[in-house]
Amino acid sequence: MAGVLTASEPSWIAPFTGLSPRAFGKLVTVLRREGADAVRKGRPWGLPLEDRALLVAAYWRTNLTMRQLAPLFGVSKSAADRIIDHLGPMLALQPRKRFAKDAVLIVDGTLVPTRDHTVAEPSKNYRYSTNHQVVIDADTRLVVVVGRPLAGNRNDCKAWEESGAKAAVGNTLTISDGGYPGTGLVMPHRRRNGEDLPEWKQAHNTSHKQVRARVEHVFARMKTWKILRDCRLKGDGVHHAMLGIARMHNLALAG
Structure with a gap:
């Protein structure tokens, strides 16, 4: 099943992530370094990490149902759901631990x-x-x-x-x-x-x-x-979405 949306087409990145292709590429590099693309048991992911990150961002941005979102990326409804459950928490903003004295x-x-x-x-x-x-x-x-x-x-x-x-x-x-x-x-x-x-x-x-x-x-x-x-x-999903969106906001603001 062929998808419509892909991160290999840079014009799709900004509308769904708010990031430039360069900033999005840096984000994917960090995710890969943190183990988001590690080999796992069972069936391999049907999408490359870049497209999986774009799928999660597109879901948060549009709030489409899995039934609506999955065909846009050429995957099944259950696969889109698994991608969001797996990658959503990994996109979360990490709280800052130190602040300047005059902050x-x-x-x-x-x-x-x-x-x-x-x-x-x-x-x-x-x-x-x-x-x-x-x-x-x-x-x-x-x-x-x-x-x-x-x-x-x-x-x-x-x-x-x-x-x-x-x-x-x-x-x-x-x-x-x-x-x-x-x-x-x-x-x-x-x-x-x-x-x-x-x-x-x-x-x-x-x-x-x-x-x-x-x-x-x-x-x-x-x-x-x-x-x-x-x-x-459900559950921590709303927390992961808020943290992920906060991270996207910071990346977009920082340029």
Whole structure:
């Protein structure tokens, strides 16, 4: 069965991965070095590693069903499913372990509608969702940490710690919106009833809002990957998709 999409045709790479052919080639080289193309027992893969990586990215980008996606790459539905299960976790972003002393990070939570009700709960978007704590570098806008997904009804101040994001950043200066009281994060000043904020606090809030908006811009780019609008993956699948998309975002941003 002949496929339509292939990484050997460079024009297909950017629409599905957001990467240049050169950056995509570097990604595949790293995957191969990490053992993604190692010889395994049983039937060999029907696609080269480049096409398998493109298949996973195309699934995350388009959110097509296996029945729709598989013929585009000339493989069976079950083969496409196995490729995603195998390669998806290997595309995951590795959290940064060290930060510069003067680094400033930004954290915010985002909800991903998730059909697996064993990991999701009804949330403020009126859908079963998972809460993902995403931390970016305020200077480079690169994603540095993505916490473990929690049920969507978990508020951000609890998810910050329970997802592992807090432990991952340690004592690095981190700013957030007003949804993280009692966490020690740098939040905007709040006005008390019947009082107005002094001018210096208003100026600080304006600056804080401008910087924090960078994480919203990152979310806007990541949500162009349709899997983050309606995830059908089960178990850790939504976590692997978020981590993989974060890695693609970083590679595209870094050029």
